Amino acid sequence: MEQSNLVKIISNYGSRLWSMVSVFVFIPLYIKFLGSENYGLIGFYALLLGIISFADSGMSSAVIKEFSQESKTNYKYTLFRNLEIIYIILCVLISGIIFFSAEFIVKHWISSQTISQRDLVYYVRLIGVGVTTQLISSLYFGALFALKNQVRSNLLQLGWSFSKSALVFVLFIIFSKSIELYFIWQIVCNVFYIYLLRFFVLRQLNLEVSTTPLKILFRKLPKHIAKYIGGMIFIAIISSINIQADKLVTSSMFDLGTFGFYNIASSLAQIPVILIAPLIAFAFPLFSKFSNPIPKENEHKNLVVFNKIFYLTNLIAIVFTVGIFFYSKEILLLWTKSAIPTSIFPAITFDVKILILGSFFLALQFPLYYLLLSKGKTKYTIFQGTIQVLVGIPLLYFCSKKFGLFGIPIPWLLINISAFVYLFIIVQKKYLDFANVHFYTRILFPPLIITLLFNFLVYFCYQKIQFAFIAFIAFSASISLISSVLYFNKQSKNNVFSFKHLYSFPHE
Template identity: 45%
Template structure:
């Protein structure tokens, strides 16, 4: 392949990672500042923003991924893409307006019956819920335009806009705290303002990108959403609802059974545990359009899928296991919260949540392989059984063993989900790739190497009290390159061949 294609692919992957890394860095930078200015209990209210945003994400119903899918296909004309976008804008916008009014109508109930707080008065907390509903509803529409930009191959630009948006809404609000007042009203109103400008910026870019080429609509063109798109959205709706509930049910239960302060602590641990997922999302965002583009060429499709699995697991397995070893150390340095006397509780909680997130991130290649083939029924089945198993487990651990064991439900359902979705993909959609080979080469061997080096490093850290961040970085680098070298040798490449990681053709 030409060098410029390698560079283009690498640039897109890097831009995805830079965007997501900046999101992650902004969380690690600004969460301690939010806690400093607002306190743990008020920070927990900010956590409700993330919770409600995740819960109403079902409103997307696959519309953003449908746009990405349709815009990625080179055979679709510009006028067809414009029609799809405009029709989905109306549909998406209508759904989000309804959701906002539902949140508005239920704000008093949520404040009075669901949340428990001693320091925030009823009216303020209710107003916060209303502002959260408005901010989340506005923010959701951005996924439609972001999906369009990814489908058009404008990943670098989309990530640049996301970085600017994240910086404005995260950094500038801290300046407002310092200059005006450390109030949640300032926080939520500023989020709404930033969301509005972000949407306008994305939409302007998308419409400009679609203003060239065959934009004149033929007279016989049917101006409605195509049936195959509606079918895809219909299948994704149930997937989105199940996914939203299963991924956030733990926070719903913690926010109901425990005080806002405990929910604040749980939310901090939960954010740390999502790092494997944060790592997986950028690569998945790059890979999905490629999988769609080459779904008819099974040889290339399977090659891309195999490299997707290898590249992702090479990073997330050591990252997750190192996080498990040093979870309390990271929490101490990051938040400056007092975990004294609670170390064992939050160690167990963080390790189980990180393990669950690792198995969730490991599902990403198989999930997007199914989406590229337009198959949503397996994800629906998976999500349905995860709810049936996960909710009773969550309630059992919560009521009988306390908050430290709540994460075992998350770990269990994602491990079982990984087994299911990987089996389906390898059996029906990656028939030329041996399941045993994937397990042995990409999972089992990297796990063993990671556990050995991580355990060895942690032993010396505990014995000599080295800087744990330095030990973690050295351990990760060693694990990464040892696993890469071993796989290269097994698959007949040069020992130092790294081009394989970004040459997806």
């Protein structure tokens, strides 16, 4: 089982690490091949995808939650087909809305110095098709993932991501360096990816029933799932607003070039979240499995899973957050080849620092948030998200007007700190008694203290030498990770050089 867990976690990281690598490798190439304003349109694609993600409405997480529990195969198939129909209808509607409102979006939202309004309208319509076909893939991915096909689903995602981000350059070389070609290729990759995911989902379900054909048992979603999705609709809308608000403001206040550079800062700051997502993808089915209070030992198993996932989340997130925070200027210069204008470079560097601190606190929310989801509890997140919008949006407007690019990321940091504290208190008081002395002295604070200490010392040395900053980052990260695990092992009375306990989880 330990090996199985390790294989699942590694496979989860495969596609995520590729996503992170592709961000570093391909963004400078996009700017080189297409120009900064066309890259701004790619950033707009990501922004629009984030905004319409509310359409998922918890359907993909509902599939993972239900498929992870002991349910009959025909029940899973029926649930899958019902959600599939709802998803397709929603995506067609959203694509239609974007298509017919493209002129309005271009006129009131997007500003370009080099791209004609007519071309912008056409590109927005292509983006509408691209983001909706990408969105629906999350349902099929979640279904295949929860059917204990984590390795296969991750390999498919990796191939899809590689095709979208890397193979498009082959088309640029063969045909033309065109943003139109980029968006058409995204659509082609999305459609092929959906076909493969759906094929493997249905094949796996057919294998489970073996000789008898799959049957649809009901045409209406069960009440508990409808209630869960209903709560998730509001959460998704609120989350979409909170996560994308800074980009919405930047894209409307500044030209596409400046928005593209801010999007670079945002992409860099998302690294802690990208690295934690595979852990949470692994943990959510376990949380769901052990969310049932019967048998009684499930509560203890949930506590074990939570503590390990939170420790790994904290350890990985803090190491990368601190490293990028200290060396943000050097990373940006290396990454963009000095493409960022000197007039806005200090602001973009500052934005990276503030955004990545906010992303760190967002990453720490994941174990808490998904534990609540596994129990079907959405009301706390709804309350949290509502307060964040009511406070965060006016604060964002004030900061952006008062401080320009320097002020835009500040609300992101503040709302994520407050959200982490709120979810921490709710989970501790109502659902899982985890915050004991052991938690604070072994899980929460030691990785933070150890990482800050080593990075301060190493960065001080770097300031004196000013040479090969990547080596200093790698050394700081390595020694912080190793020292934190050694300290944890010593405090937990494990073998000091043992690592198996980090990925050994209760049996599924």
